[in-house]
Amino acid sequence: xxxxxxxxxxxxxxxxxxxxxxxxxxxxxxxxxxxxxxxxxxxxxxxxxxxxxxxxxxxxxxxxxxxxxxxxxxxxxxxxxxxxxxxxxxxxxxxxxxxxxxxxxxxxxxxxxxxxxxxxxxxxxxxxxxxxxxxxxxxxxxxxxxxxxxxxxxxxxxxxxxxxxxxxxxxxxxxxxxxxxxxxxxxxxxxxxxxxxxxxxxxxxxxxxxxxxxxxxxxxxxxxxxxxxxxxxxxxxxxxxxxxx
Amino acid sequence: xxxxxxxxxxxxxxxxxxxxxxxxxxxxxxxxxxxxxxxxxxxxxxxxxxxxxxxxxxxxxxxxxxxxxxxxxxxxxxxxxxxxxxxxxxxxxxxxxxxxxxxxxxxxxxxxxxxxxxxxxxxxxxxxxxxxxxxxxxxxxxxxxxxxxxxxxxxxxxxxx
Numbered sequence: 001x002x003x004x005x006x007x008x009x010x011x012x013x014x015x016x017x018x019x020x021x022x023x024x025x026x027x028x029x030x031x032x033x034x035x036x037x038x039x040x041x042x043x044x045x046x047x048x049x050x051x052x053x054x055x056x057x058x059x060x061x062x063x064x065x066x067x068x069x070x071x072x073x074x075x076x077x078x079x080x081x082x083x084x085x086x087x088x089x090x091x092x093x094x095x096x097x098x099x100x101x102x103x104x105x106x107x108x109x110x111x112x113x114x115x116x117x118x119x120x121x122x123x124x125x126x127x128x129x130x131x132x133x134x135x136x137x138x139x140x141x142x143x144x145x146x147x148x149x150x151x152x153x154x155x156x157x158x159x160x161x162x163x164x165x166x167x168x169x170x171x172x173x174x175x176x177x178x179x180x181x182x183x184x185x186x187x188x189x190x191x192x193x194x195x196x197x198x199x200x201x202x203x204x205x206x207x208x209x210x211x212x213x214x215x216x217x218x219x220x221x222x223x224x225x226x227x228x229x230x231x232x233x234x235x236x237x238x239x240x241x242x243x244x245x
Numbered sequence: 246x247x248x249x250x251x252x253x254x255x256x257x258x259x260x261x262x263x264x265x266x267x268x269x270x271x272x273x274x275x276x277x278x279x280x281x282x283x284x285x286x287x288x289x290x291x292x293x294x295x296x297x298x299x300x301x302x303x304x305x306x307x308x309x310x311x312x313x314x315x316x317x318x319x320x321x322x323x324x325x326x327x328x329x330x331x332x333x334x335x336x337x338x339x340x341x342x343x344x345x346x347x348x349x350x351x352x353x354x355x356x357x358x359x360x361x362x363x364x365x366x367x368x369x370x371x372x373x374x375x376x377x378x379x380x381x382x383x384x385x386x387x388x389x390x391x392x393x394x395x396x397x398x399x400x401x402x403x404x405x406x
Contacts, residue, residue: 034380034390041382048300052329123330128299130332130406131386138381 006057007080007177009121010070011218013053014081017071019102020046021229022089031092038138042099045131052124068244072237076226080175083217084167086226093146093156097164100139104195105171107132108188116183140199147203157205169213178218257283257290260318264310267303268385271349274307278337281328289322290315295333297406298386335406346403352391354405366402368393 023043030036054067084102089095110132113125146153172189174182200207216222236243261283262275274280274294282293292311296304308325315323335354343353347369355364365374373395381404383390388401 034382037384038380038382041386044300044302044386045298046300048296048298052299119330123328123332124299127296127329127332131298134381134404 004177004180005118006060007175008180008182009053009057009060011080011175011177011182012121013050013057013070014079015085015102015106016046016053017050018079018081018226018229019085019099020044020050021233022085022087023095023099025089026095035092039095039099042135042138045128045135049124049128049131052127056120056124068237072234076222076230077220079222079226079230080218080220081226082167082170083214083223084164084171086217086223086229087164087167088225090160090163091156093153094160094163096139096142096146097157097160099135100143100199101164101168101171101196103132103136103139104192105168105188107136108191109183109185112183112188118181143199143205144203147200147205154204157203161200161205161207165208166211166214167217170215170217173215173218175218252285252288252290254283254285257285257292257315260314261292261311264307264314267306267310268387269346269349269351271345272342274311276339276342276345278333278335278339278342279307286324289324290320291324291326293326293328295328297333301386303385333406335403338403350400351388352400352402354403357405359405364405366391368396368398369400370398371396 020043023039023046026036026039027043028036030039050071051067054070058065058067058070084098087094087098107129110125110129114122114129116122116125143157147157148154172185172192174185178185197207214223258275258280261280262273264274266272266274266277266279269277277297279294279297280292281295282291284291292315294304294307294311304327308327311325312323334357336357338354346353350369352366352369355366366376366378367374368376368391371393373393375394376391377394379390379392379399381389383401387403387406389404390399391402392399
């Protein structure tokens with residue numbers, strides 16, 4: 001349960017699951033039908049990634065662990081997702097920006113992970129990379145559209161930057177388990193920053209020069225938002241243990 | 246009925262060709278390129294499949310349908326394994342599958358080697374090339390939504406992947 005590979009796989013899975021859950025809150029509430037479908041399609045892709053990682057982690061753990069027990073029966077401080085993905089939707093701008101920051105990161109990460117010595121991690125990454133390229137293209141276009149849109153959409157995008165920028169630093173600071181088995185995320189920081197700068201310039205959005213970066217999610221120290229997500233996600237399994245479809 | 250000792254792999258393929266994709270019922274799982282390998286282990290079938298999209302909810306149902314089809318043909322020891330690598334691509338869809346898709350009203354996927362900027366998506370109704378992307382995400386994970394600028398019909402495009 002505590003070896004670095006297991007922690008790393010759960011970290012990858014948790015990132016995907018929590019963002020899937022967040023995006024899924026838009027189901028039936030998207031600004032227009034096509035975009036409602038788009039954001040929930042992205043949720044579905046992320047959920048698929050999460051399932052693949054959880055299944056793999058469960059197979060390594062043994063002891064009756066399953067993809068469900070890993071998703072439904074761990075508490076906040078056992079979750080190792082980054083703080084970015086657990087931040088609330090607030091509005092479309094914040095949802096889009098969260099997705100863009102994350103997809104740009106995930107694309108660079110999976111590009112490297114597909115060359116991993118671990119065959120299963122490499123296979124999941126290679127498979128998911130194709131899907132992430134869609135997420136990245138879609139969210140990038142929306143960031144530009146909103147930033148370079150009306151005064152109101154620009155204001156909302158600026159607010160989103162203020163709310164989310166502080167959670168991006170953590171993505172590129174390797175946790176102890178990443179240092180031992182994972183992709184060295186510090187090496188993808190420059191490529192990420194460069195891409196984000198180009199898109200933000202096109203969107204007419206000024207990024208903060210220097211700011212405090214909040215960390216801790218990858219070690220299990222979360223913002224207050226994660227508990228609420230897990231409460232909703234895990235309620236049925238907690239109330240009716242071992243229930244299944 | 247017990248497992249038939251004279252069964253061949255090609256007969257298994259024939260049985261699998263009768264299993265349809267639950268979301269796109271005109272396509273069999275063989276047309277889709279989901280079945281990667283079939284072999285016999287002591288006359289028991291082993292089927293290797295690969296998911297289209299990681300989150301595709303049809304995959305669980307497809308696995309069940311394969312099992313049902315083989316049970317109906319008398320097999321009791323059936324192994325179905327899902328393998329992720331190499332990752333599924335629409336290039337594995339058969340020509341027959343692409344033809345069936347178009348007849349069904351879904352524009353078939355272009356070869357994945359075509360750069361995005363050069364892709365022409367043909368309207369499956371009137372065959373016009375004058376079409377426009379409405380949304381990169383459609384009714385299922387594998388499709389995008391387009392509209393024909395000539396006949397005005399909206400249609401699904403099976404994304405190349």
